[in-house]
Amino acid sequence: MNSENTRITALFEDDSLAAEAIRAIKNAGWRISDVHGPIPSHEISGALGIKKSGVGWFTLCGGVIGFFLGYFLAVFTAARWGLMVSGKPVLSYIPFFIVGFEFTILFAVLGNVLGLILLIRLPAYRDLPHIAPACSADRFGVVVDFGDSDKDEARRFLTNLGAEVPESSDRETES
Amino acid sequence: MDRRTFLKLAGMGSLAFASACTLENEKNLYSLVRIQDDMVSGEAAWYASTCRQCPAGCGVIAKNREGRVIKLEGNPLHPVNKGKLCIRGQAAVQEVYHPDRLQKPLIRQNNTWKTMDYDEAVSLLAQKTRKAAARGQNRVRMLTGIEGDVRLNLFQRSLDSWGSRAPTVFEPFSHENLRAANQSVFGVNGIPSYRIEDSDVLAGFGADFCETWLSPVEYSRKFKQMHAFAEGGKGRFFHVSPWRGITGANSDAWISCAPDTESVICLGLIKRILKENRAGNIPEQAGRQIRKIAEPFDREKVIEISGIEPDLYDLLSESLLQAKKPLVIGTAAPGRDLHALQANAAVNLLNYLLDPDLGKIDFTRRHRAEKAATHAEILSFFRDLESDPADVVFLNNVNPVYAFAGQKGIKEPLEQSGSFVACFSNFMDETAQCADLVFPVSLALESWDEYGAYPGLLSLCQPAMKPLNGAPSVTEVFLRIAPKAAENRETAREELIFQVQQNHGIDDEKTWLDALSRGGLFDKASRRESGAENPGLQDGFKDSFSDFEISGTEESPQISVLPSVRFFDGRSANLPWVCEIPDPVTQVAWQSPVLVHPATARDMGIEDGDMVSITSSNGEISAPAYKSSDIHPGVLGLQAGQGHTEYGRYAKGQGANPFALFSVKSSPLSGTALYETRDLQVEAAGMQQKLASTAGSLDPHGRKIALTVSVDELLEPEGEKKHGLAMHDFPLTLPLPEGYDEQRDFYPPHDHEDYRWAMAVDLDRCIGCSACAAACYAENNLAVAGEEQIINGREMSWLHIERYWQIEDPGKSVFLPMLCQHCDNAPCESVCPVYAPHHSKEGLNNQIYNRCIGTRFCAQNCPYKVRRFNWFDWKWPEPLNLQLNPDVTVRSKGVMEKCSFCVQRIKQAHGRAKNEDRKIEDGEVTPACVQTCPTDALVFGSLMDSASRVSQMVKDRRAYQVMGYLNTKPAVIYLKKVVHAV
Amino acid sequence: MDSRQNRVFGAAAALAVLGLAAFGANLFFGSPEAAWRAYLVNFLLFSAVAQGGLVFSAMMNTVQARWSSRLSALAESFAAFFPVSFVLFLGLFFGREYVFPWMGQDLHGKEVWLNTGFLFSRDIAGLLVLYGLGFAYLYYSLWFRLAAGDSSAGLQGRLARFWEGRSADPQKYEHRRYVFGVLYLLAFAIVLSLIGFDLVMAAEPHWYSTLFGAYTFIKAIYVGFGGLIILAACLHASRTNDFLLSPPEFLDMGKLFFAFCLAWADFFYCQLVVIWYGNISEETAYIITRTMLAPWNRIAWAVFIICFIVPFLILINRKIKTVPWFMTVLCAVVLVGMWLEHYLLLGPALGNPGDTATLLSAADVLMFLGFAGLLTASVAVYLGQFPAVVKAAVSGEQKSAGGDIDS
């Protein structure tokens, strides 16, 4: 994009407002670079057309791996010496299930966490300075890119949508 | 003799040569610098010797590892005990390593003890005796415990050489009543042995042959020969006594009678026999006299006086009348008076009537105990000492001050009279306290000696190790202080050989060494002279019954001194194992509680553990109460042997000494001592003492733990095998593949490698003597927890004699040895997170100490509660640690332990078998407990060898598994106790 | 719509008659053991469906869940089977020699508890209490569901008119509904445990398992919810009525079904692992005959796969729960699985042991259908009597403020 390009964060009190705004902005052909909020919101995700997250796949893999790993560990260790205890078969699968189960959960969770870290890309401290603090408290912030030219018009446009547009929030994007 | 015995005997060496050179090396540990002749490191050498814990004189073989004796076992060749030992015999080894054993002679100088060298002490004695002898007749006196002929001769010769009287032989349990009775009835002033094994009905009037009577191991064995179930029957045994005790618990019927009424009952029986003319052919006039004596005692009177169960009384008389080979044995127990004499006399008469030629009494094989002087003589000994003090008084291995604690005039003469008292004792006991010189001498295991249980039996003692305190044997001391007597023999060995040559006709070295290695000359003695005529009835017998007054049941409480299998007359009270192993009947360790009949307890308003103080004109004792139905109402029972005021850390202050209540005076009649407890008072002291009891409930709660079966049932044809699932009906599931049933077992059967070790316990043979427990302590380095920890429930015994009484049916009382069952499906194993317990290839339930982390889950999950946890690092005060068996790990704090079936012995057998390239033979491995069992109740072997004795016994229809319904498939299979439907 | 109702009813009734015929035939000409076994099994299964179904409503009402009121309305319809179930239980009396193998055995003291007189009296009492509470709850629940001033025929109308007469204050009804709901749940837990102990566990008198009671009623909830899903899905699918459920409702219902599938498996494993580990004959024999040894081990695997593995693997998927026809099939399969599970528990004890022929026969299947018919018929009758239930469910407009569905 061209160097004179402004990015404005419009703050909304309510996610439904924000959602409408997002649609409006889209229709107006402006680019929404980002939306922040203190809580997830169906409307906004809807407006943005966000799809379901794929983190579940990580979890599933983790679970499956864990299950077999657990069983394998129990079987392997028991088989090393083949010590008989209480007349029970050396490889007694019924109690081993417990190990398998716990490992399933453990690795599913680890998979889940891994998934989150990879997908959300945390930790990431880079763009901390740029976000509006209010967005973690009680405002939904919609970050919009404008051509430098129609800056004031955009500002008006947004305020009409019911947004408050703090001065501080527009900044030059260096590119 | 089975293979193992042979091997052991082959191993038996003798220190004949080694100990010839007496060079001092302290602690006398095996040193690499100089190996003793027949010592191979890591190999045990066995030395035959004789047990001196009581006058019975059992043969032992001492296991010597790296120069020190670590274990005693019975000498299989010995005619008295046939390879078995009692609890005290097993514990004897602790005497050697006792931390309080004196290391040097102590001399009293202005009431403080100074140590001195042995040589100094000896020369001091020599000089004292020389002076004494110079001053005239009888300036030297001697009181000695029973010794072998060699020493008695030597003492006699020595005293002789000092112009003094022969030594007085003192035994607290002198059985003088028995002797007196025999004297008066049969004219034999001695104690014959009884062929219990030959009888079919045995009636005892208190003779505690399972605890202390004459020769417990021997008589227990013989008892079981007649009383164990064999080819379709077993003899009957009745125990008539105010208390039950172990012996009574093994009887078919304990007939509780008021104290001192045994004679009455006996006479009642006599009367009945005469009435029904069932007596053998006896001289007319003798019969008349007897009838006259027995006249007053018809059934009702007897019952009224003695307060016994009428039907039991009838049962007794019936059985005696029906019996083909009846035998009656007398009464015993210390602290009895005239009544005991009369009871024994009456018993003799009864025997005479039942079998006029007394076929079951062996008058030629007389117990050495008869050598003991009567207490009357002992009293006069001290009286003389008081009236006319001697210059030197020797006390050898006696403790009269304890045994006569209640008696005036024992302590005083020793302390006050000007005589110089030299006490040969290894411990500072009550008597030693009064001496001027305490002279520790080498113990039986450390010295050359001889002790024949009965005439003509040569049973040797030889040093199985060097004296730990380097002390000379008392023989040597006398050889040195009485040169005239010594006839320039210097060592005990020379003296021994000299006398043996004279008396036992040993003339060549070979016979001697042979005798030495076998422990003595046995074959000669065991042959009893044929044609020795049994004595008949003497006229004198009437005298026993002149001035016959019947005490009968009295209101005032009476105190009875009960014999204790653990403490005997008190000399074993300082041995930790003996204290730690609970009394089989009360299950109380370390303490001597007062047995009180529940009814009496109710009247007195006391509960278990309430202190009872008992006062007589002679003294006072107090002990915790223990409610027990095993004693006659109105009688308080207190076991002999504890309540020492000295005698080392383990004995001092433990329990109470009943002798403190008695005073003794010699009776006008036949010189037997009369024991008196005048104005006896019993009251609750109001204090409490926690009983150091190792048992919870004594009732099996019908859980199929200790089972009995009646003879009649066994005679019926066997029903079909059990197959049920629950407690009321469950099969015998052997720890073998066939023990598994796909209908009831989730787990597949598994095989074992060559052996499946197992044990069979014949409850019909177990008499509960606890010798096995002691053997286990000795073999497996079990810790002694001590009174406090036992109160906290932390005893460490791997093998525990549990007693299950059926109060409603005393006949069904069972002693049950409980040890690790080495289950095939052991619940303890799988719960361990680290495999510390697991199932070995040979079926053992291994416990790997190094691996154990102490979760204690196994102990929780063991239905038999045989696992023991090391709550602390237990202590073996020096030099007790020298006794530890080097083949067995000493467990550290925080690990679990339990019976291993003596795996070290199994491993040894494996080694032997491997070298000889064969399989282990049946009977080659015997765990310590099995080895020592006097009645062969325990049998060990492999179930995979179908010929093994275990396999045979398991086939017995009496075989069952404790709580078999748990499906743990124990490898310890019990055989039901057989009872007579009384 | 009524005609439709009738058709359903007719079909169901026909099935019922068929089942009855099968029963009779088997009883008189076949093997009475098998007949009575089938009777007991089906009685247990379908009573469980009915009882479990009502549990849904009571449970949702107790936790005051908002999303489920329309399903609750349907769930309550299962209560219509209660009277039938009760009669069926009485029927057991005639087959007591067959369904109570412990009769005439040596029970080693258990006879104080196990004797027909006491057993019937306590179970009858139990069922009366359970069903009584069920109806009481239903009564107050209907009060909220039926629109006032309804003049339609049938019970619905009569109830409405009856309520017209009295001025009711919603607070009080709300509260009573709540209380009876809770009481029903309690009774459900206790009575079903009792039934489980008496009619199933005691079939092997020596065997006992503390969890068995709980296992029984968890199972009942599992099948009950299954039945509810089937009902809901059918109504949803049928064009003749305007009853429709939103995907979220199916989703949540599916989730619950899934949850109880897991719970059932958990309760099964809880018993298995403990008994397996203890290996005490008293306990093992029962399980071994049923799970390890032929012929029953095959049934055991079948049950395990049908009632756990299959639903588990399928229901992990989120979407699938919202496909009505598929859920119908799945739940039906699970019901059949549970039917087999009852055979597994009772078969070895009741059938003449060992003989594989008695495992399952056509008669058994017919009787299954027959009882299914009975259940359907009763539900159909109920829905016929209370058309408003379905209607109300559509509109979701009700007296109480509990109608809104979150989504």
Next chain:
Amino acid sequence: MEKLSFKEIDNTVAATLDPPGRFYWTVIGLLFCGILVGAFCWAWQIMVGIGAGGQNSPVNWGTYLINFVFWVGIAHSGTLISAILYLLRAEWRNPIARAAETMTVFAVCTAGLFPFIHLGRVWMVYYMLPIPNDRTLWPNFQSPLMFDVVAIGTYLIVSVLFWYTGMLPDLAAIRDRASGTRKKVFSVLSLGWTGRFEQWRHYSRGYLLFAALATPLVISVHSVVSWDFALGVIPGWHTTIFAPYFVAGAIHSGLAMVLTLMIPMRRIFGAQRIITMHVLESVAKTIVFTGLIVGFAYGTEYFIAWYSRNSVEMEVFTFRSAGDFTLSYWIMVVCNSMVPLLFFFRRIRTSIVWLFGISILVNIGMWFERFVIIISSVAHDFLPNAWGQYAPTAIEYGIMLGSFSLFFFLFFLFVKHLPAISMTEMKELQHQGMTHE
């Protein structure tokens, strides 16, 4: 429920993080001393051996395992509230979820100590870990104690992760309000969370999965704990109902502990408007429910013991209710299954005093439940000759004191330094409320 603006929520929560006063630090100090006492007792026991405690034969297990089970139980409410109720969409969970989760994390830590304290040779504890070694010695995965290792380990890891993940947005919120060092610290802690919708999209999904996984886990963990006993053969232990019964009991005690902690907390932090009476009431209702299950279990156990006609079983249960431990038994029955029934009355379950009192009672009752189960069974098991007694010693009490101190120490540290109430979830709650009404 009354309305709160997002701001109000933030302010209330943030207020809890204001620098604490002297009182706070004294309490912390006292608790620390408590910990020291416990530590000393443990050290002493390691020195002389387990004999320092009161365990013996047959009662080889004492207060250490009692406390272990007790704390694991406490740990259960957290996950229950944050996971199960999350799935059930019970709104009243949101205000207390965070605190409950924290409770879980710390309770698991405390519980985790006791197996170590219990061990005879704690210095050998690594034998229980599957560490490859040259003798190829491995732990025995057939042992219930190994199940424990796996289960508790998993539970600790999972609950910590769950807890932290849940806290992320709040950390960010604090960060954005804060300044200075706190800002820096929280910037790091919050991993640069920005509340971008891309993030929310994955986050909410992940959190849901978390909950879905934590639910079976929490059930399995206490089942496993129950199997420490049920897999044995000991009468009173070996019973199939144990797993569900323990789970219910665990939740029972956990919820009680939640009340015990929440009631003072809302008071101290003036969070009455967030942790409303409605919330406490709902907890109370759930306690009634769990209480009923527990009561049901007691009943069944008794009935079956009687029904079984197995003299061993019957003996144990008569002994429990009429033997040496009668008192503890009836404390357990009354406090766990009877007292909670009082919550049926609205007046009682809406009175802070009653709520607090009863919650304490239930905690006591649950402790004694473990006491009864663990002690009385082995004290009177199969072999009558081995029957015995048990009483804890000073050392054991010391260690117990230590464990309680440790738990509260950690918890108090937490409430003053991290958001003790989940702002995000409160906001979501409010937000739903708005859209619905």
